[in-house]
Amino acid sequence: MVLRWAIMGTGGIAAALVPAIVAEGGSVVAVGSADVDRAASFARTHDIPRHHGRHHHVLEGGDVDVVYIATTNERHHLDAMACVEAGVPVLVEKPFAMDLSRVNGVLAGAAARGVFVMEAMWMRLQPGFRAVEERIAAGAIGEPTTLTAHFSISRPVDPARRWFAPELGGGALLDVGIYPLTLAIALLGEPTEARALGTLASTGVDAQLAVAMRHPRALSSWSCSFVSDHGVEAVVGGPDGSLSLQHPFQNTPRVVHRVDGGIVEDLEVVGAELGYRYEVREVHRCLADGLQQSPMVTWEHTRQVQRWLDALRDQVAGS
Numbered sequence: 001m002v003l004r005w006a007i008m009g010t011g012g013i014a015a016a017l018v019p020a021i022v023a024e025g026g027s028v029v030a031v032g033s034a035d036v037d038r039a040a041s042f043a044r045t046h047d048i049p050r051h052h053g054r055h056h057h058v059l060e061g062g063d064v065d066v067v068y069i070a071t072t073n074e075r076h077h078l079d080a081m082a083c084v085e086a087g088v089p090v091l092v093e094k095p096f097a098m099d100l101s102r103v104n105g106v107l108a109g110a111a112a113r114g115v116f117v118m119e120a121m122w123m124r125l126q127p128g129f130r131a132v133e134e135r136i137a138a139g140a141i142g143e144p145t146t147l148t149a150h151f152s153i154s155r156p157v158d159p160a161r162r163w164f165a166p167e168l169g170g171g172a173l174l175d176v177g178i179y180p181l182t183l184a185i186a187l188l189g190e191p192t193e194a195r196a197l198g199t200l201a202s203t204g205v206d207a208q209l210a211v212a213m214r215h216p217r218a219l220s221s222w223s224c225s226f227v228s229d230h231g232v233e234a235v236v237g238g239p240d241g242s243l244s245l246q247h248p249f250q251n252t253p254r255v256v257h258r259v260d261g262g263i264v265e266d267l268e269v270v271g272a273e274l275g276y277r278y279e280v281r282e283v284h285r286c287l288a289d290g291l292q293q294s295p296m297v298t299w300e301h302t303r304q305v306q307r308w309l310d311a312l313r314d315q316v317a318g319s
């Protein structure tokens with residue numbers, strides 16, 4: 001059965017998901033925007049039959065099996081809730097919401113109505129990340145004790161872009177810091193403590209953070225930045241070696257396993273180029289199996305990450 005998707009949002013990531021949906025055997029039947037001309041242009045470019053000048057109007061027509069929310073951060077929870085209330089499964093871009101209470105509101109609605117919801121945290125589904133998880137579980141580095149990571153992209157301040165606009169949920173932490181935070185939680189467990197230092201952009205959003213976290217049996221230190229171009233890399237280490245996830249670690253094309261500083265495995269990740277197709281595939285699989293949440297990107301994963309996004313944002317606010 002061809003699953004019929006609708007997309008809320010017309011930006012860069014919405015455009016990137018269309019070919020992934022089609023390649024995984026789905027079709028895109030509607031797109032919604034706050035601007036009808038933007039919706040029309042997106043629909044023309046991507047050969048989508050319906051377009052709307054209101055995001056939620058994609059739910060009209062009764063021909064939508066699943067919605068992908070690719071709007072700006074501050075409205076993810078509203079868009080997700082509209083889908084949940086309509087009983088339509090939904091894939092929600094990261095960050096799922098601006099705070100944990102909003103995450104919990106959507107997930108409580110989904111639980112009550114039996115609606116599938118998944119955060120589009122694609123890193124958890126990528127083959128490089130899975131390879132690292134498998135090697136850790138097999139004892140390749142011993143029990144992990146340390147993780148270091150950075151996700152840094154240099155972006156000139158532009159108050160019109162979502163990255164720098166406080167009213168659109170801008171800031172480096174929600175945009176890119178969510179990846180090292182998710183990686184640390186996924187590989188080391190939920191933190192018990194976190195300390196962050198930050199600097200703010202002239203628009204007031206966080207431009208850069210340096211973070212240290214204590215996990216049950218490990219420490220992590222990571223950074224995220226809009227003011228530095230030093231790449232997107234991560235290393236997880238234990239008493240018996242380390243695993244490096246090479247740039248860009250959220251969809252790493254290469255994992256290097258070192259013991260005593262020497263390379264014991266240099267893994268070229270097969271399938272990394274499929275990118276967003278894995279999250280689309282996972283949504284299709286979960287819907288076919290009648291699941292309400294993905295076992296790979298669970299609601300608890302989303303809650304854990306949001307809890308620490310909230311805590312870190314509180315620490316850097318007013319820096």
Ligand SMILES: NC(=O)c1ccc[n+]([C@@H]2O[C@H](COP(=O)([O-])OP(=O)(O)OC[C@H]3O[C@@H](n4cnc5c(N)ncnc54)[C@H](OP(=O)(O)O)[C@@H]3O)[C@@H](O)[C@H]2O)c1
Nearest residue numbers: 009010011012013014033034035038070071072073093094
């Ligand atoms: N998973 C990933 O790898 C990944 C990558 C990038 C972003 N994201 C997430 O996806 C969400 C959207 O990010 P994005 O990169 O797609 O943002 P974007 O390109 O800035 O688009 C965001 C919104 O801006 C509006 N917009 C687009 N083009 C416009 C234009 N020419 N003039 C005025 N407004 C315009 C659209 O609003 P309308 O909807 O009203 O048309 C669009 O939905 C964010 O939550 C982000 O965190 C995820």
